[in-house]
Amino acid sequence: MKKLIFVTATFLFSLLYFHADAQKIGTFGSSVTESAGPVTIRIPYHDVISYLGYAAEGTEDETRDGKKFYYLYVWIPAYAPELGVRMMSPAAKEGVKEPIIVSEAYKEHEDSKDFFDTYITLERSDIFNPEDVTEENVNGANWIILDSNDDSREMPKQPNRKKYNSLLRYGNLTGSSEALIVGLYRIGFTSYKKGDVKGTFLAQIGSPVKLDGVAIAKTIEELRKQMNLPEEEKK
Ligand SMILES: [Ca+2]
Numbered sequence: 001m002k003k004l005i006f007v008t009a010t011f012l013f014s015l016l017y018f019h020a021d022a023q024k025i026g027t028f029g030s031s032v033t034e035s036a037g038p039v040t041i042r043i044p045y046h047d048v049i050s051y052l053g054y055a056a057e058g059t060e061d062e063t064r065d066g067k068k069f070y071y072l073y074v075w076i077p078a079y080a081p082e083l084g085v086r087m088m089s090p091a092a093k094e095g096v097k098e099p100i101i102v103s104e105a106y107k108e109h110e111d112s113k114d115f116f117d118t119y120i121t122l123e124r125s126d127i128f129n130p131e132d133v134t135e136e137n138v139n140g141a142n143w144i145i146l147d148s149n150d151d152s153r154e155m156p157k158q159p160n161r162k163k164y165n166s167l168l169r170y171g172n173l174t175g176s177s178e179a180l181i182v183g184l185y186r187i188g189f190t191s192y193k194k195g196d197v198k199g200t201f202l203a204q205i206g207s208p209v210k211l212d213g214v215a216i217a218k219t220i221e222e223l224r225k226q227m228n229l230p231e232e233e234k235k
Pocket of ligand 1: 117118119149150151163164165166192
């Protein structure tokens with residue numbers, strides 16, 4: 001009971017905290033909930049990996065339906081019952097725990113106040129073996145959009161006080177849909193609005209089970225490095 005009271009108090013405190021400062025992000029809760037009286041809390045993900053990035057004009061990976069898409073590649077090395085993906089702009093660092101992957105673009109624009117209305121997708125490729133993760137294969141891969149989200153009320157407000165940050169949970173943790181199989185995934189991020197996307201962002205991937213060997217990177221070269229695969233020969 002003591003633990004429950006503590007959790008409830010922490011939850012209520014975090015609500016106040018969010019209200020006081022929109023630029024902080026709380027723990028990343030899974031689909032599994034626990035009720036303590038009138039308060040229902042989400043059980044936090046066991047593993048959370050964070051990525052700090054910066055999106056700017058001319059750095060997009062692809063234009064889809066007039067929207068400039070940026071991708072983060074994710075290698076899932078073991079069956080995952082659920083994955084949570086959330087994204088906020090501008091990036092918040094306070095309270096974000098290791099492991100944090102800090103992109104070069106972020107390091108260069110760390111102090112930028114720019115932000116954008118985020119929109120995320122979780123996509124799965126037809127690449128299921130680590131050896132097949134090559135630039136050529138990834139460029140020719142077929143991608144299926146598993147889920148997407150524009151605005152989540154669970155996320156902190158943006159500096160303009162709008163709740164335009166994004167969050168999604170995908171999997172069968174609560175028995176609703178399919179689990180995530182081993183393979184290459186990507187998170188697509190863009191702005192709800194068409195046109196230029198500019199600003200810092202924090203992207204997080206949460207898993208309810210320990211996922212050793214999960215790799216997240218902006219490029220396939222970086223991803224291969226994290227997966228302990230040899231460097232590809234430049235053609
Ligand atoms: Ca949005």
